[in-house]
Amino acid sequence: MLEINDHFRVIERAVLSGSEKTNWRTESWARCLQDYKLDPSRANLVELTQQEIREQTDAFDNDIALAAGELESTLGMIEGGGYSAHLANRNGVIIAERKSRDSAFYLSSDRVGMVWTEEVGGTNGIGTSLKQLTPTAVYLTDHFFADLTGGACAAAPFFGPDGTVLGIVNLSTRNPGLPQLAHRVVFGVAQITAERLETSYFTNHFRRFYTLVISLEQKSPAIIAVDSDFKIVGATRHARAAFRLDDAIGTRSLWGVFEKIRGNPTIEYLCENLRELRPLGSGQLLGVSLKRPLTLGALANPKIAPGAKSAPAKPARKITTLAECAGEDPQMKRNLSILKKVFGSGLHVLLLGETGVGKDTLTRALHYESERATGPFVAFNCSAVPESLIDSELFGYSGGAFTGANKEGNLGRIVEADKGTLFLDEIGDMPLQLQTRLLRFLETQEVMPLGSGKVRTVDVQVVAATHQNLHEKVAAGSFRQDLFYRLAGTIITIPSLRERSDLDYIIRTLLDQLAEDEPVRLSEAARKALLGHSWPGNIRELRNVLTRAAKLADGGVINVDDLMLVQVKTKAGPLPALHEIRPKVPETPQANPQPQPIPAMPGRAKVVASQAERSAIIAAIEASGGGALACAAALGVSRATLYRKLKQYDLSLTLRSRH
């Protein structure tokens, strides 16, 4: 961190004397100084009251709240930098977060309820991103306030189908040894997450419609939602731009955009068989797939797919099979033989296990390989939905049941899951007052949506899951004992990856699944390294490591370096897992952070940081095709720095011969 006066002088010089070329940073600093009249020596951050937070969250669309689950997998991709992930609404208020495992790197000023508009927080990821409506990486002294210059944040906006901004994804850390190059990689991850959120939002929003997914070169796929008469009802940003759809929504048919298929096949036939479409007036065939509505069992729109009720609600992507879930592990095989007997028999199931062991995956496999496969699979994550929304989302409401309620009402996830399976993830986070309501439903299989006054009987197989210790929660009074026993009709514990005896099998399964996009194989040394790792993040971590390695691999072979594993052997034995490192960094006071001295970087964190930096450079060389100028620009460094780093990591711009 800079001395306050030095920081002030840099800002003043850049803004007032125009010493720095105009760029996003000087423009933001100028707004802070001249428009908002902020004093860079001191941040006066604002935190909302619980009531205000509820209002901000209530006003936020339900679909987005559900998408907060995406933040979890984002953290999995960037493990090691001590980042936390946040979702801010369009008012710049943080409304959801997933914390870094490493509390020493946690910025407590980035917690739920903090307001991060540029007018309040000066130049910062969330606020500046909202102001510019573009992704923004704010690294240390880019911040306007001197007392925020110990942190780094990477933020990206995401937009709704109508093009308005819905919110911001933000990844932040106060890891003192974080290299800027590593932060740029994380910046890329923030943008990918924003795109994924946009897609999740879109698919959830249009979950009652058919969706056409179109592959576009070098871009995320474009998605168009249509009704059963092929009328276009929505399109993602990419789709609008690629096919000029702005005036087509609600007015045009898909066949006004793409060449019509001969013989007028039904939409159901196309779901099974459509692989390519040609945009009108273009010679180029594009790869496509047409997906069925996600909630076939609960279609509110009577126009959709008459007769489709008997069609199996197929999952969008290839799902892991039950056999793959069991693998070659004796405990998992025992688990499976029990589950196959009880699933669908009227007994509820409770899955226990660490995060990432495959509870969700196993439940989906059970559903799709059971007699319920023709019914809907509905997943509901109790921790990703704000407390105030759980009731209406789960149990539903009738139109106009409360202020702000959707006019048409909401069936609720329980009713949507009728004749199918309801997966209640993170059940340990279910608020106490709703536990009573859930218990009543589990006992009677009846629900009464808010404001409807009508009881509805449903046939739902419930699978609840948690990584928490429910016994402890029962003892502490935060989880109802009677609910625990009702859910625990069958309790199954999924072993962690380090307890399983079939790691090799799981690696093979994952590589097979990856091969659809990226056919790769493992070098012998890489296989040994994977088998020797402790996998605190379980199968999710393994999947992330292999996915990233497949992208870095040269010539289709994953080498040890590509894995970027952080378990490094030293003379004193293996280093502790990254989340066990606790550098003595004083916590930043929440509302009024003070500058802190940067502590020496612990040895292990250095290893991680340089691995991340090396990978960032390799990725940039590949992306820029080996051109020094383009590569330096992609990394945001000068050419001199690039050459110094290449030497340091023994790399060259003709990468292939050297790493």
Ligand SMILES: Nc1ncnc2c1ncn2[C@@H]1O[C@H](COP(=O)(O)OP(=O)(O)OP(=O)(O)O)[C@@H](O)[C@H]1O
């Ligand atoms: N047997 C398996 N074979 C291959 N991949 C698997 C398997 N089990 C899980 N996965 C993958 O591991 C990742 C994590 O799985 P999943 O989300 O099911 O874990 P979870 O226990 O539900 O995690 P959480 O408690 O955090 O919700 C997913 O990407 C999933 O596809």
